[in-house]
Amino acid sequence: xxxxxxxxxxxxxxxxxxxxxxxxxxxxxxxxxxxxxxxxxxxxxxxxxxxxxxxxxxxxxxxxxxxxxxxxxxxxxxxxxxxxxxxxxxxxxxxxxxxxxxxxxxxxxxxxxxxxxxxxxxxxxxxxxxxxxxxxxxxxxxxxxxxxxxxxxxxxxxxxxxxxxxxxxxxxxxxxxxxxxxxxxxxxxxxxxxxxxxxxxxxxxxxxxxxxxxxxxxxxxxxx
Amino acid sequence: xxxxxxxxxxxxxxxxxxxxxxxxxxxxxxxxxxxxxxxxxxxxxxxxxxxxxxxxxxxxxxxxxxxxxxxxxxxxxxxxxxxxxxxxxxxxxxxxxxxxxxxxxxxxxxxxxxxxxxxxxxxxxxxxxxxxxxxxxxxxxxxxxxxxxxxxxxxxxxxxxxxxxxxxxxxxxxxxxxxxxxxxxxxxxxxxxxxxxxxxxxxxxxxxxxxxxxxxxxxxxxxxxxxxxxxxxxxxxxxxxxxxxxxxxxxxxxxxxxxxxxxxxxxxxxxxxxxxxxxxxxxxxxxxxxxxxxxxxxxxxxxxxxxxxxxxxxxxxxxxxxxxxxxxxxxxxxxxxxxxxxxxxxxxxxxxxxxxxxxxxxxxxxxxxxxxxxxxxxxxxxxxxxxxxxxxxxxxxxxxxxxxxxxxxxxxxxxxxxxxxxxxxxxxxxx
Numbered sequence: 286x287x288x289x290x291x292x293x294x295x296x297x298x299x300x301x302x303x304x305x306x307x308x309x310x311x312x313x314x315x316x317x318x319x320x321x322x323x324x325x326x327x328x329x330x331x332x333x334x335x336x337x338x339x340x341x342x343x344x345x346x347x348x349x350x351x352x353x354x355x356x357x358x359x360x361x362x363x364x365x366x367x368x369x370x371x372x373x374x375x376x377x378x379x380x381x382x383x384x385x386x387x388x389x390x391x392x393x394x395x396x397x398x399x400x401x402x403x404x405x406x407x408x409x410x411x412x413x414x415x416x417x418x419x420x421x422x423x424x425x426x427x428x429x430x431x432x433x434x435x436x437x438x439x440x441x442x443x444x445x446x447x448x449x450x451x452x453x454x455x456x457x458x459x460x461x462x463x464x465x466x467x468x469x470x471x472x473x474x475x476x477x478x479x480x481x482x483x484x485x486x487x488x489x490x491x492x493x494x495x496x497x498x499x500x501x502x503x504x505x506x507x508x509x
Numbered sequence: 510x511x512x513x514x515x516x517x518x519x520x521x522x523x524x525x526x527x528x529x530x531x532x533x534x535x536x537x538x539x540x541x542x543x544x545x546x547x548x549x550x551x552x553x554x555x556x557x558x559x560x561x562x563x564x565x566x567x568x569x570x571x572x573x574x575x576x577x578x579x580x581x582x583x584x585x586x587x588x589x590x591x592x593x594x595x596x597x598x599x600x601x602x603x604x605x606x607x608x609x610x611x612x613x614x615x616x617x618x619x620x621x622x623x624x625x626x627x628x629x630x631x632x633x634x635x636x637x638x639x640x641x642x643x644x645x646x647x648x649x650x651x652x653x654x655x656x657x658x659x660x661x662x663x664x665x666x667x668x669x670x671x672x673x674x675x676x677x678x679x680x681x682x683x684x685x686x687x688x689x690x691x692x693x694x695x696x697x698x699x700x701x702x703x704x705x706x707x708x709x710x711x712x713x714x715x716x717x718x719x720x721x722x723x724x725x726x727x728x729x730x731x732x733x734x735x736x737x738x739x740x741x742x743x744x745x746x747x748x749x750x751x752x753x754x755x756x757x758x759x760x761x762x763x764x765x766x767x768x769x770x771x772x773x774x775x776x777x778x779x780x781x782x783x784x785x786x787x788x789x790x791x792x793x794x795x796x797x798x799x800x801x802x803x804x805x806x807x808x809x810x811x812x813x814x815x816x817x818x819x820x821x822x823x824x825x826x827x828x829x830x831x832x833x834x835x836x837x838x839x840x841x842x843x844x845x846x847x848x849x850x851x852x853x854x855x856x857x858x859x860x861x862x863x864x865x866x867x868x869x870x871x872x873x874x875x876x877x878x879x880x881x882x883x884x885x886x887x888x889x890x891x892x893x894x895x896x897x898x899x900x901x902x903x904x905x906x907x908x909x910x911x912x913x914x915x916x917x918x919x920x921x922x923x924x925x926x927x928x929x930x931x932x933x934x935x936x937x938x939x940x
Contacts, residue, residue: 314591315549318542324791326801328840343634346556349865350630353559358632361554420570421555430553482592487552491633494550497543498634505788506840508864509634 300474307481328506335503364408370401395452560630619881622872645750662749698734721936739765744785748874780834822853832908871914
């Protein structure tokens with residue numbers, strides 16, 4: 286079995302399994318902890334709506350915090366949106382997902398893809414610089430922060446090495462440079478396998494955490 | 510500001526291992542579902558720093574709110590998280606040491622008022638103040654609370670008040686106030702619809718608040734009483750991190766209310782008292798409370814709205830300081846504003862007001878911990894700046910502990926403003 290076949294076969298299956306089972310394990314590991322019985326008289330029983338409100342309202346800063354946190358937040362949005370466009374708006378990636386799931390959708394225009402790549406690279410580099418430069422972020426940061434940064438940018442770096450055909454093409458199943466394609470796939474697989482165990486799990490924890498606060502605080506009628 | 514020398518206090522004569530074991534045992538009890546959600550969710554973005562008055566005032570990274578619970582988080586990941594087995598097996602997270610607990614004593618007690626402003630800034634909406642409250646349980650269990658706060662809590666548990674306002678002192682004070690102000694101060698009535706509770710700060714430093722409460726109750730025509738069985742609502746058990754004392758102090762109030770068949774317990778102008786009984790009382794006792802609980806500002810707002818309390822309007826401008834535990838964390842942000850509107854006052858909000866209000870710096874037991882004074886004063890500069898900027902003629906709050914912080918800040922800086930009481934203001938303007 287050559288490297289590409291390995292990356293497309295057992296490695297991909299393994300990464301997807303680790304991603305799914307690891308995420309499930311983490312969520313169940315949290316939910317199995319004992320929950321406190323709420324016995325005080327609630328001010329509101331619309332806790333579901335409170336959870337939804339908090340999930341939405343924490344998408345952006347309240348004006349009181351905007352001035353000092355604006356650049357960091359805009360940058361975070363830039364590379365998150367950039368990553369989403371690169372992952373799901375680029376024809377070869379859509380074709381890859383179609384082969385796996387049967388689902389497909391139209392690709393975004395090439396210039397949007399190029400802009401997204403640029404935005405993501407600049408954004409991730411800015412995020413790293415800020416993490417290294419800010420005393421607060423330096424203090425808070427641990428191995429997970431830096432490893433997650435590397436694991437996130439690796440598919441971008443390895444993907445850039447593959448941009449040899451017109452952006453809108455589907456790319457052949459048997460590529461000219463199989464090792465480079467295999468490395469790109471392996472980088473993605475590393476990201477999938479790393480995510481459940483790292484801070485990248487905020488991809489799903491964000492809803493649980495905001496929702497928990499929104500529900501608990503709305504019960505008190507308090508701001509979340 | 511020069512960084513204070515590292516200092517930590519210890520209670521008891523236990524060995525190091527025993528202290529750590531005590532902390533870990535309490536931590537493990539507190540790793541419930543909600544705590545687990547939060548402890549799993551931090552993305553180390555640092556946004557919470559800009560919400561904290563101690564960080565904003567000093568720009569010292571160690572005051573970043575989420576950093577204040579680092580040993581708690583470390584213990585969770587090693588001992589209770591979904592991957593704790595891996596963390597232990599590979600020693601990816603070290604066991605928490607006594608040195609770390611000692612070092613974090615300042616961060617958990619001196620530099621956090623549990624005001625909860627950081628939650629509003631957190632993209633993951635983590636209730637860091639709640640986690641600090643839980644982490645304090647372990648610190649107390651380890652005998653690692655600040656000595657002055659510990660002593661206040663111990664005194665409250667033994668004598669019924671952290672400031673020496675024992676039942677005897679209370680009785681004498683009430684007799685004196687009744688005589689001096691010609692208002693009935695009902696103590697220990699066998700039956701009353703409303704149990705009025707107090708804060709020791711009011712009893713000892715702001716006795717006019719007691720008079721104001723009596724005048725308002727009489728004006729509104731309530732059958733009311735204060736009970737010597739349970740009157741002190743400021744729960745120093747909660748502030749210090751002693752769960753058993755928190756339960757005892759809660760139980761005293763609840764038993765007093767049940768004994769006089771009160772339908773309503775009115776909490777004093779005290780933020781943490783509201784948190785302790787209104788939102789944690791039933792939970793720590795394990796049963797629903799058989800009466801309503803209102804903060805005095807809610808009580809005033811309700812009674813002003815239904816016409817039971819009538820006030821004479823006042824032509825002036827006012828800035829209101831929101832007690833964090835009543836407004837942001839208690840959900841009663843609008844109540845004092847309704848009262849101020851009924852008084853006809855022109856409300857001038859501070860730049861950060863209501864749910865976003867900056868803490869006075871003295872909440873969470875910080876004002877009972879004199880070694881934190883320098884840091885607290887530094888944070889207080891934010892309050893002076895913001896209140897001065899309103900240009901309001903008067904400043905009012907609904908928390909005696911906040912008033913104490915303001916009085917102390919006023920004396921420290923020679924500040925030209927005096928923080929008043931919403932309750933006293935209403936009592937002065939009864940029609």
